[in-house]
Amino acid sequence: ETGVTQSPTHLIKTRGQQVTLRCSSQSGHNTVSWYQQALGQGPQFIFQYYREEENGRGNFPPRFSGLQFPNYSSELNVNALELDDSALYLCASSLGPLVAGGSTDTQYFGPGTRLTVL
Amino acid sequence: AQSVTQLDSHVSVSEGTPVLLRCNYSSSYSPSLFWYVQHPNKGLQLLLKYTSAATLVKGINGFEAEFKKSETSFHLTKPSAHMSDAAEYFCVVSEGTPLVFGKGTRLSVIA
Numbered sequence: 624e625t626g627v628t629q630s631p632t633h634l635i636k637t638r639g640q641q642v643t644l645r646c647s648s649q650s651g652h653n654t655v656s657w658y659q660q661a662l663g664q665g666p667q668f669i670f671q672y673y674r675e676e677e678n679g680r681g682n683f684p685p686r687f688s689g690l691q692f693p694n695y696s697s698e699l700n701v702n703a704l705e706l707d708d709s710a711l712y713l714c715a716s717s718l719g720p721l722v723a724g725g726s727t728d729t730q731y732f733g734p735g736t737r738l739t740v741l
Numbered sequence: 742a743q744s745v746t747q748l749d750s751h752v753s754v755s756e757g758t759p760v761l762l763r764c765n766y767s768s769s770y771s772p773s774l775f776w777y778v779q780h781p782n783k784g785l786q787l788l789l790k791y792t793s794a795a796t797l798v799k800g801i802n803g804f805e806a807e808f809k810k811s812e813t814s815f816h817l818t819k820p821s822a823h824m825s826d827a828a829e830y831f832c833v834v835s836e837g838t839p840l841v842f843g844k845g846t847r848l849s850v851i852a
Contacts (some may be wrong), residue, residue: 734784
């Protein structure tokens with residue numbers, strides 16, 4: 624067990640709707656990263672939050688947004704859902720933020736939220 | 742930009758025989774390299790991590806990986822496969838940048 628939890632486990636939405644996914648990080652971890660894992664693929668980086676500020680974003684549109692709270696919880700919000708948003712969404716917590724050229728703190732993953740968009 | 746290539750999409754071994762999952766990486770700097778395992782309908786579990794302290798890295802559950810800079814490889818091995826090792830394995834590279842995952846190798850273990 625990594626100590627990282629996510630809710631809900633599964634979610635079904637229709638195209639155009641909005642969704643909020645939640646993550647609880649390990650105590651003491653100031654960094655949370657979110658990933659999208661499409662069926663049969665490796666996870667793709669969405670964005671990272673460090674001390675409640677966005678600290679890097681992957682190739683995802685602005686309708687993907689996030690929040691991080693002081694109590695080690697965080698949210699991923701997706702607006703105007705599209706069919707291609709159907710995927711497993713993973714959050715991962717780590718001690719420190721990503722710093723280009725530096726070493727990378729180990730990221731500990733939650734079990735994921737399976738989102739299906741109909 | 743860094744990248745990872747997992748050379749086999751599927752590997753099948755008999756229980757008790759050695760496991761070899763191959764990974765090549767591309768990196769401009771001194772990378773951090775990871776292997777994660779994902780069991781069906783589960784999140785990702787860290788097997789091991791390389792950060793330049795030693796080229797042979799020992800992980801959990803008897804897995805280990807060797808960093809070979811000249812070959813830009815980071816292959817994962819285990820001397821003897823167990824049924825519980827059946828899962829998806831991901832090789833990951835980072836240079837202090839967002840983790841870049843390979844496409845994964847599905848390991849099947851035959852009784």
